[in-house]
Amino acid sequence: MSVKDPNNPKVTIYDVARESGVSYSTVSRVLNGFEFVKDTTREKVLETAERLGYVANLQARSLAGGKSNVIGLLVPKIDNSYITEIVAGIDDELSAANLNLILYTTHRHIGKEQQNVKTIMGSMMDGLLLVVPLATSSYLQALRELHFPYVLIDQHDYAGESSEVLATNHQGAYEATEYLIGLGHRRIAFITGLMELYSTHDRLAGYKAALKDHGVPFDPQYVVQGDFWKQEAYHATNRLLALDERPTAIFAANDLTAIGAMNALRDHNLSVPEDMSIVGFDDIAQAAYTNPRLTTVRQPLEQMGRSGVNLLLQQLHDSDRPPQQVVLQTEFVVRDSCKRID
Amino acid sequence: MSVKDPNNPKVTIYDVARESGVSYSTVSRVLNGFEFVKDTTREKVLETAERLGYVANLQARSLAGGKSNVIGLLVPKIDNSYITEIVAGIDDELSAANLNLILYTTHRHIGKEQQNVKTIMGSMMDGLLLVVPLATSSYLQALRELHFPYVLIDQHDYAGESSEVLATNHQGAYEATEYLIGLGHRRIAFITGLMELYSTHDRLAGYKAALKDHGVPFDPQYVVQGDFWKQEAYHATNRLLALDERPTAIFAANDLTAIGAMNALRDHNLSVPEDMSIVGFDDIAQAAYTNPRLTTVRQPLEQMGRSGVNLLLQQLHDSDRPPQQVVLQTEFVVRDSCKRID
DNA sequence: TATTATTTTGCAAGCGGTTGCAATATACTC
DNA sequence: GAGTATATTGCAACCGCTTGCAAAATAATA
Incomplete structure (x- = not known):
């Protein structure tokens, strides 16, 4: 060199x-x-x-106190299109703004999240984008105290002091549940996502609200815990199938969960949608290719990434700008995984 | 700050x-x-x-001539699992080695590729990983002259002076073609990928070799040009369907091409595999979810990413190590998109 | 044209590290 | 216990760039 x-x-x-x-x-x-x-x-x-x-030379520039033109991106793991679509949006927008992206993957290891944030703060990046971070409380505070610009993507700061981009989870879940009710379902199960994430709670609330508004009694046994991943969804589904009164429909907290559920059903020789209706959430690319094609709630993932960058850019330009929240619209996508029952 | x-x-x-x-x-x-x-x-x-x-502080460290512990990754675009699986492997391995990853996306813009490489060389990263770079000749030479450590992933340097990781494209294509021949097909089309990429040529050669070895005459009209993307594959397929003597099988240069072909067939009311057999290449996640499920040649994408990192790590430790080539084994995966004909 | 206000430009210091070289401390010999 | 070899440590310089401040150049004013 x-x-x-x-x-x-x-x-x-x-x-x-x-x-x-x-x-x-x-x-x-x-x-x-x-x-x-x-x-x-x-x-x-x-x-x-x-x-x-x-x-x-970027490092020299940044070391000298100027901008580094590098922003950090913290993601759990690059292994499913939920993440990669968001990242694509981020990358695109960042690239347009002539900013570089340094990628930190936590591999779903909570300690690493914190560690990375510390590294980032110490490393003079210009800003930080956090996609579905888990244990935030500790370092969000540090970030704020240092006025380090950051944006939360698809995660909520209950302290209300962070800029964040979210989707209409509640409404999306409400519509999905309503749709199932409209098809005649009454025993509708919900497989949750990771309880650390805001979207899980918001979707659960939407599901409950829809049940309530349509006079379907809420039955806790139909809510089982998942973690947004196939494997766990598979087990959760098995638990549902072991119930005395099986549900006739499953609303999965995300598409991967829905796919995991479908796998479990297949292994029980149950077919979708004849024996069980299924609705997912996200509308990742795969959702259009499952068999049957998955009915789901679309989240504008790429747009969420883009919005996150824009929010960050604004903070970069005006550092005292108060935290802002962008909420993007979800959209219900009907495909073939649900059936009317009598 | x-x-x-x-x-x-x-x-x-x-x-x-x-x-x-x-x-x-x-x-x-x-x-x-x-x-x-x-x-x-x-x-x-x-x-x-x-x-x-x-x-x-990374920048300070790197500025002072030490290692920056950052390696650059140059990819076309984060929008399909071919890329993201490779990136996942890279990220994983890098993370294990405690190295940071800065991502450069060319958005399939050739000039940007060169631009980025220059930036990277000027920025004291420790090394560079290039995933399917296109116009390499110009900057590969500069990289070599500066002894800047780099590795090519899924691309070949005809000058033979670069470390690279490849898959057995020729063999994979050979097996796929042979499989179709074994099912009785004689009019087997091949939709190519981007002609700038080595894999395209290698696969084409494998296809030709298999035809030859089994006494099936090579007919140039059955080779149409694609670019590894659905859209172009769609058009290419239409061209094949317009032929006087339509092929009975299509070997697609990659899975996305195969999916594009399937879309075209569907729009012609032709069904797979009844009216047309299809084989893809890559075995991206989606391939198992097409309808019918796609028979394809699996490339160990994630492993390719990992190997790339390892090759780079070796160079980092021993800078005079001569360029090395790692060739990973492909594997033929039979699913439901092909049918025997008589 | 002398004087003063305004642009432009250059110097030096410093960002947070690494490293060669000299200085100091410790260990080993006889 | 003096003398020498060896293990540790500290100092200073430098990596490439930004920036406050002062100097130099140019424009404006009287």
């Missing part, structure tokens, strides 16, 4: 300065769009920089 | 030094596992660092 190659692309600000006959600070000013620079100087510098193929 | 908070987590090496009564260089040495440090000193420093919650 340190070879002084003749055609070494490691051009520094000093090289540009020397080559264009001005001081390095002037170069710095030009490159940062500082206004008090004579136009001719600016052009000259810009031209030389271009010619020499100068590219700023 | 610069607030001198009482509980400011921005602890520097100087703080640790002062607090533990040694010089900052000693702290640096301890933190970097340098050997010539007295055990008692080491412990004392480590203990203080821990207590103060010290976390190294």
Whole structure:
């Protein structure tokens, strides 16, 4: 790396300065769009920089107190399209804003979440995007105290002091449940997601509200706990099937849960939607390819990522901007996994 | 960020030094596992660092010529599981090695690829992982000249001077084609991928080799160009269906292409596998959920990501290590999208 | 044209680390 | 216990860039 190659692309600000006959600070000013620079100087510098193929060293810039143009992204794990669609939106928007993205994966390891946040705060990134973080209380406070810009994506800060982007979970769940009721179902089960996440609670509340509004008594035995993953959903479904009075429909907290449920049903030789209606949540790409195709509540995942970036960008520009909440609309998508019963 | 908070987590090496009564260089040495440090000193420093919650500033470290512990990852776009599975493997392995990942997405914009590589080289990352890069010649040379550690994933450097991880594309395509021939097919079409990618050529060669070995004459009209994406595959399939003598089977360069083909067939009211057999390549998650389930050639995508990281790690440890090639085994996966014909 | 206000520019310090080299402390010999 | 080899530690310089402040250049005013 340190070879002084003749055609070494490691051009520094000093090289540009020397080559264009001005001081390095002037170069710095030009490159940062500082206004008090004579136009001719600016052009000259810009031209030389271009010619020499100068590219700023990010770490040096950030170390010197400027912006690093890097924002951190904390996600649980890159292994399902719920996450990757959000990340795609984030990446897209960040890229448009000429910002770099450094990815931190917690591998669903709670301690790591905290650890990463500390690293990020210590590392002079410009901001942080947290996608469905779990144990937030500890470090959210630290982030706030330091005025470190951050945005929560699909997670809620009960303290109400964080910018966040959410979807209409309650409404989505309400509509899904209502749809099932409309098809004649009365014994409707709900497989929850991770209890640490706000969306789980919000969806559960929507489900209950719909039952109530339509005079269907709420029966706790039909609410079983999942964790947004197939495996756990599989077990949860088995528990439901062991009930004396099996449900006739399952509302799954997300599509992966729905798929896990379908797997369990298949292993019990039950078919969807004949023996059991199923509704998911998210509308990940896979949902359109299950067999039967999954009826679900679409979340605008990519848009959620984009909105998160925008919220962060606003904070970056105006650091005292109060926390803001963006709530995106879900949409009920009818496909083939539900059937009317009598 | 610069607030001198009482509980400011921005602890520097100087703080640790002062607090533990040694010089900052000693702290640096301890933190970097340098050997010539007295055990008692080491412990004392480590203990203080821990207590103060010290976390190294990456940019400073990298600026000072040490390792940055950041590696760059260049990918086309985060929007399909081919990419995300590879990224998952990379992320996993990197995380295990305690390395950070900064993500560069080219959005399939060739100029951006080059631009990003330049940025990366100028930014003192420790290394670079390139997943299916397209226009490589220009910057691969620059990377080599600077001895900048990098690894190609699923792409081949014809100059033979790059470390790369590939899959047995030729063999995979050969087996797929052979399988179709074994089912009695003679008019077997091949929808190619992006011609800039090595895998496309390798698969095409495997397809041709299988035809030849089994005495099936190669007919150029059955090879149509795609680009690894559904849309283009859709059009390519339409072209095949417009032929006087339609093929009875389609071997698609990847699963997305296969799915695009299936969409086109459906729009022609043709059913798979009754009217047309289809084989894909990759075995992305979706392949198991198409209807009918897709017969395909599995690439160990996640493992490819992992291997890429390992190759890079080796280079990081021994910078004169000659370029190495890792070729991972593909595996033919029979599902329901092919049928025997007479 | 001298004087003063305003632009532009350059210098130096510092961001938080790493590292070569010299200085100091400790261990080993005789 | 003096002398020398070896293990530890500290100092200073530097990585590439930003920025406050002062100097130099230019424009405005009298």
